[in-house]
Amino acid sequence: MAKGTCISKAVAGGIGVITVSSVCGLVMMVVMFQVEIARNRPLVPPRPTKPPVIPTDLPTNLRLYDYLIPESYKVVLQPYLYAAITNNYTNQSFFFKGNSTVRFKCMKVSKTILLHVHNLNLTNVEVRKSGTNEKLESRYTIHYNESNFLEIQLNGQLSGNGTYYDLFTTFEGELFEDLAGLYVSRYTEKSKDEEEEDEERFLATSMLQPTDARRVFPCFDEPALKAVFNITIIHRPGITALSNEMGASGSTEIDGEEWFVTTFDSTPIMSTYLLAFTLANFEYISIPSGANMDIYARREAIAAGHAEYAAEITRKILIRYENEFGLKYPLKKLYQIALPDFSVEAMENWGLISYQESSLLFDEDTGSTFDKEWVATRIAHELAHQWFGNLVTMRWWNELWLNEAFATYMSYTGVEAADWDLKDLFVLREIQPAFQVDSLNSSHPLSLHENDIQTSSEIIELFDDVTYSKGAAVLRMLSAFMTDEAFMKGIRIYLNNFKNNNTVYNDLLECLQKETNLDLEGFMSTWIEQVGYPVITIITQTGETSQEQFLLKPGVGHNIPWQVQITYIKSDDSGLKRDLLREKGPVRWQQFQLKDQWVLANINCTGFYRVNYDEENWNKLLMQLEKNRHMIPLINRGQLIDDAFNLARAHRLNVTIALSLTKFLVNETEYIPWESGLKNLDHFILMFDRSEVYGAITKYLRKLVTGLYEHFEEYTNNATIPEDHTDQYNQVNAISVACAHGLPKCIEMATSLFMDYKNGTNMIHPNLRREIYCSAIAAGDEDDWEFVWEEYQMTTVAAEKDKLRYALSCTKEIWLLNRYLEYTLDPSKIIKMDMVSTINYIAKNVAGQPLAWDFVRGKWSYITQEYGAGIISLGSLLDGVTKRFSRDVELEELKQLQRDQDKNEQGFAARALEQVIERTEANIKWVNENKQNVKDWFNGEL
Numbered sequence: 055m056a057k058g059t060c061i062s063k064a065v066a067g068g069i070g071v072i073t074v075s076s077v078c079g080l081v082m083m084v085v086m087f088q089v090e091i092a093r094n095r096p097l098v099p100p101r102p103t104k105p106p107v108i109p110t111d112l113p114t115n116l117r118l119y120d121y122l123i124p125e126s127y128k129v130v131l132q133p134y135l136y137a138a139i140t141n142n143y144t145n146q147s148f149f150f151k152g153n154s155t156v157r158f159k160c161m162k163v164s165k166t167i168l169l170h171v172h173n174l175n176l177t178n179v180e181v182r183k184s185g186t187n188e189k190l191e192s193r194y195t196i197h198y199n200e201s202n203f204l205e206i207q208l209n210g211q212l213s214g215n216g217t218y219y220d221l222f223t224t225f226e227g228e229l230f231e232d233l234a235g236l237y238v239s240r241y242t243e244k245s246k247d248e249e250e251e252d253e254e255r256f257l258a259t260s261m262l263q264p265t266d267a268r269r270v271f272p273c274f275d276e277p278a279l280k281a282v283f284n285i286t287i288i289h290r291p292g293i294t295a296l297s298n299e300m301g302a303s304g305s306t307e308i309d310g311e312e313w314f315v316t317t318f319d320s321t322p323i324m325s326t327y328l329l330a331f332t333l334a335n336f337e338y339i340s341i342p343s344g345a346n347m348d349i350y351a352r353r354e355a356i357a358a359g360h361a362e363y364a365a366e367i368t369r370k371i372l373i374r375y376e377n378e379f380g381l382k383y384p385l386k387k388l389y390q391i392a393l394p395d396f397s398v399e400a401m402e403n404w405g406l407i408s409y410q411e412s413s414l415l416f417d418e419d420t421g422s423t424f425d426k427e428w429v430a431t432r433i434a435h436e437l438a439h440q441w442f443g444n445l446v447t448m449r450w451w452n453e454l455w456l457n458e459a460f461a462t463y464m465s466y467t468g469v470e471a472a473d474w475d476l477k478d479l480f481v482l483r484e485i486q487p488a489f490q491v492d493s494l495n496s497s498h499p500l501s502l503h504e505n506d507i508q509t510s511s512e513i514i515e516l517f518d519d520v521t522y523s524k525g526a527a528v529l530r531m532l533s534a535f536m537t538d539e540a541f542m543k544g545i546r547i548y549l550n551n552f553k554n555n556n557t558v559y560n561d562l563l564e565c566l567q568k569e570t571n572l573d574l575e576g577f578m579s580t581w582i583e584q585v586g587y588p589v590i591t592i593i594t595q596t597g598e599t600s601q602e603q604f605l606l607k608p609g610v611g612h613n614i615p616w617q618v619q620i621t622y623i624k625s626d627d628s629g630l631k632r633d634l635l636r637e638k639g640p641v642r643w644q645q646f647q648l649k650d651q652w653v654l655a656n657i658n659c660t661g662f663y664r665v666n667y668d669e670e671n672w673n674k675l676l677m678q679l680e681k682n683r684h685m686i687p688l689i690n691r692g693q694l695i696d697d698a699f700n701l702a703r704a705h706r707l708n709v710t711i712a713l714s715l716t717k718f719l720v721n722e723t724e725y726i727p728w729e730s731g732l733k734n735l736d737h738f739i740l741m742f743d744r745s746e747v748y749g750a751i752t753k754y755l756r757k758l759v760t761g762l763y764e765h766f767e768e769y770t771n772n773a774t775i776p777e778d779h780t781d782q783y784n785q786v787n788a789i790s791v792a793c794a795h796g797l798p799k800c801i802e803m804a805t806s807l808f809m810d811y812k813n814g815t816n817m818i819h820p821n822l823r824r825e826i827y828c829s830a831i832a833a834g835d836e837d838d839w840e841f842v843w844e845e846y847q848m849t850t851v852a853a854e855k856d857k858l859r860y861a862l863s864c865t866k867e868i869w870l871l872n873r874y875l876e877y878t879l880d881p882s883k884i885i886k887m888d889m890v891s892t893i894n895y896i897a898k899n900v901a902g903q904p905l906a907w908d909f910v911r912g913k914w915s916y917i918t919q920e921y922g923a924g925i926i927s928l929g930s931l932l933d934g935v936t937k938r939f940s941r942d943v944e945l946e947e948l949k950q951l952q953r954d955q956d957k958n959e960q961g962f963a964a965r966a967l968e969q970v971i972e973r974t975e976a977n978i979k980w981v982n983e984n985k986q987n988v989k990d991w992f993n994g995e996l
């Protein structure tokens with residue numbers, strides 16, 4: 055799936071200073087092991103072993119028996135839901151009935167059958183030997199703990215030898231509005247006729263990854279237990295039922311009422327978490343020249359043409375993948391559906407991909423370039439999963455990165471087919487976020503051991519920036535190491551050898567190793583099995599080169615070296631060179647012993663490491679940037695800033711060097727350096743915007759951005775945009791920073807455009823709306839706020855709604871912010887999936903910060919109760935509302951919350967709490983040590 059509610063769209067777009075950089079993965083991470091063991095290395099303390107979770111004869115690792123192997127299921131589901139309430143005798147109901155037969159093979163004599171069930175009422179359980187009618191006497195126990203085991207004890211026993219059995223169950227379940235399992239959600243359908251009232255509509259849909267298939271029917275709910283699924287859905291008239299395969303529908307009568315039965319073709323052999331069921335009265339459009347490739351959405355959205363962009367690019371991306379991977383798309387059909395309320399950006403269900411509306415629909419009239427890129431990258435990610443994940447699946451969740459890193463990495467190739475060149479932006483979108491989370495003590499290696507990941511919440515926590523973005527970055531590094539061509543050849547072998555099967559990371563390595571003589575195992579094991587990443591330090595006086603784990607909070611880093619391919623250039627312009635560093639060092643490398651030249655390492659950031667230098671080399675690079683920045687490659691102009699700021703945060707570099715690296719931006723017009731600079735200055739803003747240092751910071755930023763603002767001013771004033779998409783993003787940066795830091799002509803421009811909008815002509819280019827709405831609301835009054843709130847309620851375009859929802863958080867009026875906070879817990883005002891990001895927007899506003907924190911603290915037990923289930927990330931909520939925390943009293947409040955937490959209320963909010971406490975402690979220390987320096991530096995620049 056895509057990364058979830060945790061990473062909000064705007065954040066991923068990285069739109070400047072107002073947009074706080076996303077480190078929400080930071081608190082979603084598993085705080086399990088400080089240190090991970092690499093193979094055969096004796097240096098590291100042993101991994102802590104977990105206590106067994108359940109007693110006695112059941113498996114202690116929460117895993118099913120490996121000798122009961124499902125072959126196929128027949129599942130009948132009957133939701134008693136109406137899509138619309140159109141007459142006075144139908145009562146809406148929120149439950150479903152169902153039955154299921156699973157045929158499985160038994161490979162070992164056994165008295166027990168173990169599978170999964172969760173939140174279902176079982177009404178019957180029968181076991182038969184396949185092909186016979188003979189019932190085996192049995193009784194069952196449901197384990198109401200985190201194992202979700204359904205244990206069936208037989209009076210007799212199952213014989214081994216591959217004998218087949220049928221397990222039949224009947225069950226009932228409720229349809230909650232909880233965005234997990236099979237759930238219900240509602241939306242409003244605007245009446246076609248102005249006179250008539252808008253109508254409420256209902257739909258049922260599913261989100262089963264990672265462990266919620268067991269909430270729909272009893273099943274062997276592990277990714278390696280692949281089977282064939284024969285699905286039947288019985289539903290009310292006026293509803294279309296969709297599932298992974300093609301369906302055929304006919305009407306029938308049950309208890310005197312009319313029902314429809316939709317029977318779906320057998321799926322290919324697949325994992326349970328990839329099943330999907332949707333019941334709605336949506337419309338669809340077909341993709342030109344793609345048989346059975348429809349896109350479903352609300353009637354209005356289809357009628358308005360919002361699915362057309364997706365229709366245009368889906369087939370192109372798919373064909374690109376078929377050619378790259380050397381394998382055809384494996385199913386007969388591919389539907390994509392846009393859901394009004396969905397907990398993650400998108401989910402790659404095989405043949406029926408689900409999206410949030412803003413991840414699939416695009417409105418040419420109101421959509422920004424970034425919205426469009428967003429849709430293209432989401433589609434490219436989910437389509438890549440149809441091979442990586444769906445056709446070839448990780449054996450267990452501990453190697454989730456085999457799914458997600460590949461989908462993320464390949465999406466950069468996929469979007470090329472839709473005319474998006476995003477390869478350079480990889481450094482902003484993947485590498486920098488991954489660097490953030492992977493520089494914490496609580497990070498985790500890409501590949502964990504199977505037994506380290508057992509419970510559902512442990513699995514959910516793996517959907518973080520390490521798994522997605524570090525994984526993708528390491529693949530990019532590997533591809534550069536062994537050449538792109540050899541890499542793709544190996545990948546084709548991998549997909550072909552393991553199609554319809556499950557893999558571990560070594561399977562991948564073996565396939566890749568066939569294509570190169572380099573020692574991949576030696577190289578990759580240091581990146582895959584170890585937590586963290588190195589900082590390379592180069593001392594140009596002596597040529598001494600060394601590596602060390604990079605941690606924000608220096609401390610117990612591990613001692614194991616990585617194999618680092620160091621690419622570099624020097625100011626003598628002698629071209630790109632590379633050398634492999636295997637040892638911790640320092641080693642004395644002649645090539646880095648320099649007199650007058652500078653050296654720059656990790657060209658284009660192909661390696662997943664940071665670089666530090668002696669101060670002299672930093673100063674030479676600084677001078678080069680100010681004199682002629684084009685000597686430094688574009689990506690490195692951004693990465694130098696990111697490295698320097700983070701080295702300074704980690705107490706490895708004087709903070710004034712980092713700050714001085716932003717000075718060349720005064721002449722810079724490229725997006726990557728600016729975006730890197732703004733993201734990092736953001737941290738300074740958060741640390742100091744409540745202190746006297748802020749005055750100087752804001753003046754400096756105003757000065758810095760004036761040139762950039764003027765560079766785009768002609769476009770901005772004419773309500774147009776430059777051609778190149780990174781220029782467009784930088785135009786947004788310019789406006790965002792200039793307005794936020796009080797450049798008068800920016801505020802005038804924003805206010806005047808907003809007035810036009812209020813007076814009925816929306817002249818604001820979609821790209822600029824988010825920032826202009828926000829600036830105008832910040833400068834405006836209650837009336838403006840009410841206007842935007844009205845617009846928010848009226849518009850049905852999700853991407854436009856997001857912009858308005860964001861703008862509402864920009865007001866400086868405390869009482870409006872408080873009212874807005876109250877709205878966030880009222881799903882009729884702020885839909886559930888938007889709760890976390892809305893509160894986080896408010897917290898980002900310096901005026902909203904204390905309000906949001908008090909609100910979250912005050913409602914904590916209600917929030918955990920109402921929103922704690924499913925995959926909505928309370929961790930990212932805690933992360934968001936405490937980003938600014940850098941004071942002793944705030945630390946104390948966090949600790950108080952931790953003390954107040956009920957012991958039972960474990961789960962990941964508890965871990966998140968630990969993480970933000972760790973971060974707050976680090977911030978307090980950092981601010982104390984650096985405040986004076988920072989203040990002096992900024993004052994010196996005025």
Ligand SMILES: *[C@@H]1O[C@H](CO)[C@@H](O)[C@H](O)[C@H]1NC(C)=O
Binds near residue numbers: 126127128156157283
């Ligand atoms: C599912 O359908 C396939 C044929 O399409 C059949 O072979 C299999 O037995 C069915 N499974 C069950 C449990 O009915």
Ligand SMILES: *[C@@H]1O[C@H](CO)[C@@H](O)[C@H](O)[C@H]1NC(C)=O
Binds near residue numbers: 130132153288
């Ligand atoms: C499963 O439920 C459906 C619908 O209620 C019913 O028609 C079918 O007979 C049931 N299957 C079995 C094996 O009882």
Ligand SMILES: *[C@@H]1O[C@H](CO)[C@@H](O)[C@H](O)[C@H]1NC(C)=O
Binds near residue numbers: 213215
């Ligand atoms: C398993 O198969 C072997 C040989 O096919 C046979 O000797 C043995 O009795 C079988 N055992 C059971 C439990 O069916």
Ligand SMILES: *[C@@H]1O[C@H](CO)[C@@H](O)[C@H](O)[C@H]1NC(C)=O
Binds near residue numbers: 149150175226227
């Ligand atoms: C399941 O059983 C519980 C307890 O008996 C009951 O409250 C609930 O309504 C049942 N759910 C369904 C869908 O039947």
Ligand SMILES: CC(=O)N[C@H]1CO[C@H](CO)[C@@H](O)[C@@H]1O
Binds near residue numbers: 141142143
């Ligand atoms: C539209 C409709 O179905 N109306 C019905 C409402 O209920 C009354 C009696 O309960 C029926 O007579 C109507 O036909």
Ligand SMILES: [Zn+2]
Binds near residue numbers: 056402435
């Ligand atoms: Zn994914």
